[in-house]
Amino acid sequence: SQQGEEDPQALSIQEGENATMNCSYKTSINNLQWYRQNSGRGLVHLILIRSNEREKHSGRLRVTLDTSKKSSSLLITASRAADTASYFCATAHNTDKLIFGTGTRLQVFP
């Protein structure tokens, strides 16, 4: 399957700690995106990193992409209880496919 796979499946941390989630994929990509989903709600786009980029920042988010290893990581620094959500990577293949992974459930305890 071309689907991205997130690791870990679930992550529990204390407020203030950093959270790191990883995504691996199998075939070449156009770009990779990260989305957040609060329980039972719609997905919210966080960040897009193109295949020719290696790192991107947005506020407390830092995304890296290693196309040689076919992997990406999402780092959330100084986490807050409000960051509790599921995080999905989505890999864009060619011009006609955006495939979502199975997600990482992040729980941030106050």
Add this chain to the structure above:
Amino acid sequence: DSGVTQTPKHLITATGQRVTLRCSPRSGDLSVYWYQQSLDQGLQFLIQYYNGEERAKGNILERFSAQQFPDLHSELNLSSLELGDSALYFCASSVDPDRVGEQFFGPGTRLTVL
């Protein structure tokens, strides 16, 4: 708020019935995507419409159909419903015809088939 609206929020119906889910994309977006999210299948792409025409098809069952109207709103029709069709159904929209850019998701419709 993404600007994408979906109605209804919740739908409870019986097996064998037919339902229609409605989606209005963000102002200016020509692409509409439908996704199904269930616990066992994750987020599955169903179908995409761009400016009124079907653009891409995913794992959409033959019992399901969709269309996009001239005002760009879209409807997803689910018929002969089965218990396994219970899921969250999301609509998303984007400006581009290609399914590789940022997508804006609606709040979803939770379908329960009893």
